[in-house]
Amino acid sequence: MSARVGVVTFPGTLDDQDAARAIRLSGAEAVPLWHADHDLKGVDAVFLPGGFSYGDYLRCGAISRFAPLMRELVPAAREGLPVLGTCNGFQILCEAHLLPGALTRNASLHYVCRDQRLRVESTGTPWTNSFEPGQEVVLPIKHGEGRYVADPETLAALEADNRVVMRYLGNPNGSLNDIAGIRNEAGNVVGLMPHPEHAVENLVGAPSTDGLGFFTSILKKLVNA
Amino acid sequence: MSTDSVKRAVETPAEPMPFAELGMKQEEYDRVKEILGRRPTGSELAIYSVMWSEHCSYKSSKVHLRQFATKAPKSDALLVGMGENAGVVDIGDGWAATFKIESHNHPSYVEPHQGAATGVGGIVRDIMSMGARPIAVMDALRFGGADQNDTRRVLPGVVEGISSYGNCLGLPNIGGELVFDPCYIGNPLVNALCVGLLRKDQIKLATAPGPGNKVVLFGASTGPDGIGGASVLASATFEDESHAKRPAVQVGDPFMEKLLIECCLELYAADVVVGIQDLGAAGVSCATTELAAKGTGGMHVDLNLVPLRDHSLRPEEILMSESQERMMAVVRPSDISAFMAICQKWDVPATVIGEVTDTGRLVMTWDGETIVDIPPGTAADDGPVYERPFHEPAGQSALNADTPDRLDRPADLRATLLELLGSPNLASKEWVTSQYDRYVRSNTVLAQPADAGMLRISEIMAGAEPTTRGIALATDGNGRYARLDPYAGAQLALAEAYRNVAVTGARPLAVTNCLNFGSPEDPEVMWQFAEAVRGLADACRTLGVPVTGGNVSFYNQTGSTPIHPTPVVGVLGVIDDVAKRVATGFVAEGLRIALLGETKDEFGGSEWAHVAHGHLGGLPPEADLAAEQAMATVLVEAAALGLLEGSHDLSDGGLAIALAESCLARGIGATVALSGDAFTDLFSESSARVLVAIRPEAFDRFAALCVDHEVPCYGLGTTGGTSLVVEGVLEVPVAELRETHSGTLPALFG
Numbered sequence: 001m002s003a004r005v006g007v008v009t010f011p012g013t014l015d016d017q018d019a020a021r022a023i024r025l026s027g028a029e030a031v032p033l034w035h036a037d038h039d040l041k042g043v044d045a046v047f048l049p050g051g052f053s054y055g056d057y058l059r060c061g062a063i064s065r066f067a068p069l070m071r072e073l074v075p076a077a078r079e080g081l082p083v084l085g086t087c088n089g090f091q092i093l094c095e096a097h098l099l100p101g102a103l104t105r106n107a108s109l110h111y112v113c114r115d116q117r118l119r120v121e122s123t124g125t126p127w128t129n130s131f132e133p134g135q136e137v138v139l140p141i142k143h144g145e146g147r148y149v150a151d152p153e154t155l156a157a158l159e160a161d162n163r164v165v166m167r168y169l170g171n172p173n174g175s176l177n178d179i180a181g182i183r184n185e186a187g188n189v190v191g192l193m194p195h196p197e198h199a200v201e202n203l204v205g206a207p208s209t210d211g212l213g214f215f216t217s218i219l220k221k222l223v224n225a
Numbered sequence: 226m227s228t229d230s231v232k233r234a235v236e237t238p239a240e241p242m243p244f245a246e247l248g249m250k251q252e253e254y255d256r257v258k259e260i261l262g263r264r265p266t267g268s269e270l271a272i273y274s275v276m277w278s279e280h281c282s283y284k285s286s287k288v289h290l291r292q293f294a295t296k297a298p299k300s301d302a303l304l305v306g307m308g309e310n311a312g313v314v315d316i317g318d319g320w321a322a323t324f325k326i327e328s329h330n331h332p333s334y335v336e337p338h339q340g341a342a343t344g345v346g347g348i349v350r351d352i353m354s355m356g357a358r359p360i361a362v363m364d365a366l367r368f369g370g371a372d373q374n375d376t377r378r379v380l381p382g383v384v385e386g387i388s389s390y391g392n393c394l395g396l397p398n399i400g401g402e403l404v405f406d407p408c409y410i411g412n413p414l415v416n417a418l419c420v421g422l423l424r425k426d427q428i429k430l431a432t433a434p435g436p437g438n439k440v441v442l443f444g445a446s447t448g449p450d451g452i453g454g455a456s457v458l459a460s461a462t463f464e465d466e467s468h469a470k471r472p473a474v475q476v477g478d479p480f481m482e483k484l485l486i487e488c489c490l491e492l493y494a495a496d497v498v499v500g501i502q503d504l505g506a507a508g509v510s511c512a513t514t515e516l517a518a519k520g521t522g523g524m525h526v527d528l529n530l531v532p533l534r535d536h537s538l539r540p541e542e543i544l545m546s547e548s549q550e551r552m553m554a555v556v557r558p559s560d561i562s563a564f565m566a567i568c569q570k571w572d573v574p575a576t577v578i579g580e581v582t583d584t585g586r587l588v589m590t591w592d593g594e595t596i597v598d599i600p601p602g603t604a605a606d607d608g609p610v611y612e613r614p615f616h617e618p619a620g621q622s623a624l625n626a627d628t629p630d631r632l633d634r635p636a637d638l639r640a641t642l643l644e645l646l647g648s649p650n651l652a653s654k655e656w657v658t659s660q661y662d663r664y665v666r667s668n669t670v671l672a673q674p675a676d677a678g679m680l681r682i683s684e685i686m687a688g689a690e691p692t693t694r695g696i697a698l699a700t701d702g703n704g705r706y707a708r709l710d711p712y713a714g715a716q717l718a719l720a721e722a723y724r725n726v727a728v729t730g731a732r733p734l735a736v737t738n739c740l741n742f743g744s745p746e747d748p749e750v751m752w753q754f755a756e757a758v759r760g761l762a763d764a765c766r767t768l769g770v771p772v773t774g775g776n777v778s779f780y781n782q783t784g785s786t787p788i789h790p791t792p793v794v795g796v797l798g799v800i801d802d803v804a805k806r807v808a809t810g811f812v813a814e815g816l817r818i819a820l821l822g823e824t825k826d827e828f829g830g831s832e833w834a835h836v837a838h839g840h841l842g843g844l845p846p847e848a849d850l851a852a853e854q855a856m857a858t859v860l861v862e863a864a865a866l867g868l869l870e871g872s873h874d875l876s877d878g879g880l881a882i883a884l885a886e887s888c889l890a891r892g893i894g895a896t897v898a899l900s901g902d903a904f905t906d907l908f909s910e911s912s913a914r915v916l917v918a919i920r921p922e923a924f925d926r927f928a929a930l931c932v933d934h935e936v937p938c939y940g941l942g943t944t945g946g947t948s949l950v951v952e953g954v955l956e957v958p959v960a961e962l963r964e965t966h967s968g969t970l971p972a973l974f975g
Contacts, residue, residue, distance in 0.1 A: 014395030018666060052483075055480025057480070112659055205669065
């Protein structure tokens with residue numbers, strides 16, 4: 001039985017095709033999930049892709065949080081369903097309080113698209129178990145609001161519990177502690193500003209295939225489960 | 226205010242109408258009266274004034290643009306030519322590409338962010354209306370001097386507008402141009418290109434056939450934005466009080482546009498659309514008259530049904546509003562419920578506002594009264610056509626006689642290289658392009674700073690048949706060359722875009738163009754325009770690439786000073802196996818470097834003359850189209866055979882800049898030797914030249930290919946090391962090249 005990974009499309013989601021393709025390339029089945037449905041279709045894990053859901057004219061992710069599908073996803077995530085949110089997906093996970101902190105306007109005040117060097121800090125998640133702790137990777141970033149902020153207590157707790165999943169090498173947006181991604185306490189919910197789905201093929205996207213590790217990680221986790 | 230109905234127009238024939246305020250000339254107004262046999266109503270006047278504006282009717286350019294058709298080369302690839310929303314070309318395996326470039330110059334000066342954003346939105350809807358999925362955008366931008374104050378206002382706003390709109394839409398931005406010249410200070414050029422993909426048998430056209438079919442307006446509601454944009458902004462020269470025109474710039478909502486894209490694609494897939502037209506310049510006026518004129522010929526519209534976001538709008542304003550993110554479709558009555566269900570799924574408001582008739586008249590009502598009753602073709606197709614007088618500018622011969630031969634040539638070529646490399650026109654564009662998403666949808670094979678953008682096509686649409694093909698696109702233009710000789714300048718723009726496509730391994734197939742000029746009412750500007758069109762049409766015929774569509778932007782001038790004539794040319798090419806694309810620059814150590822083409826002493830209009838001396842005079846480089854064609858053949862064949870590791874076109878700044886950029890691509894140095902005069906070899910801008918990097922064992926096969934096609938091929942040296950070394954002339958560490966190249970724009974714009 002193949003692993004089934006849901007890919008959520010909100011109005012304004014942009015990287016859903018990319019995420020589905022990366023999931024298929026890793027050998028799993030990509031299952032489209034529609035924002036307006038109260039249905040997770042029995043998937044084994046969920047990928048919340050990037051984009052500008054509902055236009056993001058309000059705070060990024062603030063409206064998506066209330067989508068019918070999120071009413072199913074939030075409790076499932078609290079019960080252990082593996083969830084990865086990238087970019088707008090990360091912002092939505094923070095707005096839904098599945099992850100702490102918030103993503104604010106880049107310090108440069110400009111949108112930035114570039115191939116970013118990063119370090120994998122936490123490999124104890126279903127999405128990062130294929131990496132070595134401390135492994136350096138290159139993934140694209142592309143966002144205007146990716147500056148991770150949280151209060152000092154939250155930051156201290158994230159660091160103490162090894163819940164920082166990835167850190168920037170050369171901070172592109174002013175994120176506190178160079179944080180590019182975090183996980184929840186249980187480890188099943190991960191949020192990242194970088195885009196692993198754009199670094200899975202030699203022909204297209206970033207000059208790196210380091211993104212594949214996220215997809216092989218979840219496949220390994222689900223197949224071994 | 227009472228409604229000016231047809232009945233009232235008949236009863237009050239002498240009532241004065243504000244045609245001059247709407248940009249209409251007396252003789253044009255007289256013709257409307259002649260067509261209608263009475264004075265027009267206010268609503269009819271609104272329609273004719275926008276449809277007969279320069280922007281919509283091409284009244285000054287039409288007589289020249291005809292050459293693109295009469296001189297068009299025979300091409301099996303052309304599926305839809307000029308006159309539709311965008312041209313469509315056959316790219317093989319059942320696939321077609323549609324592409325077009327369009328200006329949004331004047332709005333971008335008045336309100337840079339929204340002007341540029343809605344420029345992207347408009348061209349994307351043109352592509353959607355052909356039945357295609359838009360797959361990428363590019364932007365050719367020109368601003369005043371980089372250090373001029375107003376450039377600091379306009380450039381960041383334009384870039385932010387393109388960034389916020391294009392990124393939110395989910396279309397990769399894969400290339401374009403960024404040029405600074407004081408001639409553009411009051412008239413920045415914002416030319417936006419979009420390319421879309423569709424199955425060859427699924428082309429949609431702007432037509433309203435079949436009496437009884439419903440006319441559906443869908444997308445955003447109609448507001449007071451952009452009223453009169455087409456006639457007021459695009460068709461008039463700026464005077465000092467131009468800021469008073471601010472309300473005429475439209476405001477964009479990229480989220481609605483993203484919904485419209487997905488909604489339209491689902492409507493096409495469900496086959497519930499008979500004809501479709503986007504609402505751009507001239508809004509409802511344009512969509513209704515054009516759809517009706519190309520269909521059965523008649524249409525009835527109840528303007529009260531148009532959804533409004535400002536309920537105080539009068540019918541004249543509804544007709545002229547340029548509110549963004551709107552489309553108009555013609556739908557069979559039996560398909561209406563399926564159509565509406567798809568719109569509802571995507572949260573796209575849709576309203577039936579009328580139906581197709583066989584009366585031959587476009588009739589509109591408001592509060593039960595007939596306010597428009599016209600033959601639609603008279604507004605859409607039979608606008609005025611002007612044979613504007615033209616003559617060579619008074620100072621043209623003196624300009625051509627003032628050659629760069631009198632300029633002092635430098636002794637320190639290392640300093641010259643760094644001076645040019647750090648100058649705004651040649652410096653890294655990353656400050657701009659890093660604000661654009663180039664990765665979304667994961668089909669981007671090449672993006673800036675590559676010579677051309679390239680996309681694979683097999684993975685673009687769900688259920689697509691497997692194909693190895695890809696498409697490549699480049700845009701180029703050089704206002705200084707065109708100022709010195711508009712005929713040659715237009716040809717050089719085409720030659721460069723054609724070459725930029727070929728260096729990636731793609732075969733150039735078709736052309737789009739955006740012709741940016743001053744006022745057509747100035748005979749000297751009109752001469753520049755006529756010469757440029759003639760040059761471009763002749764070159765397209767020689768190179769075998771037809772013009773598929775484009776756009777003319779006149780009145781780019783402040784007072785009596787026009788911009789440099791600036792034809793911007795986009796070329797689309799196809800590569801049979803996208804995996805065989807050639808990267809830009811030096812991609813590995815130990816490769817042989819060769820220069821293709823001949824270098825002559827050509828500095829007229831060059832970047833060196835501009836940067837080092839602020840000089841513009843003489844003649845531009847010779848456009849050698851036969852050499853371009855032979856070289857493209859070699860490049861495409863060599864790429865298919867896997868002989869090329871890297872390549873780079875030579876253009877502004879000549880060989881020196883091409884070498885430096887090639888080193889910067891991957892941070893790999895090079896050592897080369899020159900045989901002639903070092904300054905000429907390094908900085909001349911002779912056209913039809915390309916730099917290639919080849920594995921040593923493949924060099925002889927490549928050289929033989931060049932001999933077969935009579936393309937000059939000179940071995941220059943090898944790649945490797947950490948510096949760019951020109952033996953006996955200069956040596957610069959790649960790190961120093963990088964610092965010089967990357968620091969300029971951030972220092973200027975923050």
